[in-house]
Amino acid sequence: MRRAGLHAYRARMTTELFSALGDRKRLAVLGALCAAPGAPTVAEIGERAGLSERDVQRALAVLGGAGLVRRDDAGLSAVLEPIRAAAAAGAASTPVGRVAADFPRLDGCLKNGRIATIPADGGLKAELGRLVMAALPHREAYTERELTAELSELGDEPVALRRLLVDLRLVGRTADGSRYWPAS
Numbered sequence: 001m002r003r004a005g006l007h008a009y010r011a012r013m014t015t016e017l018f019s020a021l022g023d024r025k026r027l028a029v030l031g032a033l034c035a036a037p038g039a040p041t042v043a044e045i046g047e048r049a050g051l052s053e054r055d056v057q058r059a060l061a062v063l064g065g066a067g068l069v070r071r072d073d074a075g076l077s078a079v080l081e082p083i084r085a086a087a088a089a090g091a092a093s094t095p096v097g098r099v100a101a102d103f104p105r106l107d108g109c110l111k112n113g114r115i116a117t118i119p120a121d122g123g124l125k126a127e128l129g130r131l132v133m134a135a136l137p138h139r140e141a142y143t144e145r146e147l148t149a150e151l152s153e154l155g156d157e158p159v160a161l162r163r164l165l166v167d168l169r170l171v172g173r174t175a176d177g178s179r180y181w182p183a184s
Contacts, residue, residue, distance in 0.1 A: 001080070002131065014071055014089070016065070016084050017067075017068070017082050017083065017086055018086075019062075019066070020062050020063055020065070020066035020068060021066075021068075021083075022172040023059070023062075025049070025051055025055050025058075025059050026059040026063055027124050028049035028050065028051060028059075029049050029051065029055075029056055029059040029060060029063060030051070030059075030068060030069070030078055032044075032045045032048035033045060033076060033077065033078035034078045034080070035048065036048070038075070039074045039075025039076050039077055040075065040076060041075065041076075042056050042057060042060070042076075045060075045076070050150075055080055060076070060077055062119055062165050065088065066082065067079060067081075067082045068083070068158050069078070070081060070143060077099070086093045087112070089111075090113065091112050091113030092113065092123055092152075093113070094112075094113030094114065094136050095135040095136075095137075095153060096110060096113050096114055096115060096155070097113035098135070099131060099134040099135050100113075100131070102130075102134065103127055103130070103131045106119075106124065106127055106128055106131060107126060107156075109124070109128060113130070114154065114156065114162055115131075115132070115153050115155030115156070115157075115161065116155070118157065118158065118160055118161070118164060125168070126168060128164065129142070129164055129165055129168040129170045131181065132151070132161055132164070132165060132170075133152060133165070133170050133171075135156070136150055136151075136152060138179060138182075139182075140182075140183040142177055142179070142180045142181070143178060143179060143180075144162075144177055144178055144180065147171075147180045148162060149164055162180075165171055166180075169183055170182070170183055
């Protein structure tokens with residue numbers, strides 16, 4: 001499949017996936033399937049989800065079309081790989097996600113394509129600083145507000161990330177902290 005065709009296919013599948021998950025009854029059916037120790041029947045799913053068999057059948061049809069339910073000789077089962085793949089694709093499309101593969105030691109610091117924690121280890125902190133610089137848009141200078149806004153796109157603690165960059169001398173700043181620039 002050509003690249004443009006593959007992109008369109010993935011977008012269509014993601015839209016179908018989110019559409020399938022965007023209904024309370026379908027989520028209840030998928031949840032009942034996930035909680036089931038074996039391959040349950042439609043009646044058992046309905047009982048667990050608090051839905052009629054008709055509602056379960058409708059939900060199963062949509063969930064099956066989105067690739068979230070499998071019917072085989074053993075019965076019904078949930079297929080969660082499409083959800084995992086969509087989450088991974090979403091995380092990979094973030095600024096941090098686009099450069100994360102170059103920093104595999106930082107996997108424990110990242111969550112959903114964002115910086116979740118700043119490590120205590122000095123070597124990992126330095127590596128995190130390099131990741132942040134790689135993920136930041138390249139500009140000659142930032143105001144404090146601009147840099148903080150850009151860093152808030154990368155992680156939940158933008159002020160701590162800004163301090164990290166200054167401490168690692170990856171960015172320079174004016175004495176009053178009003179302007180920042182990438183260090184040479």
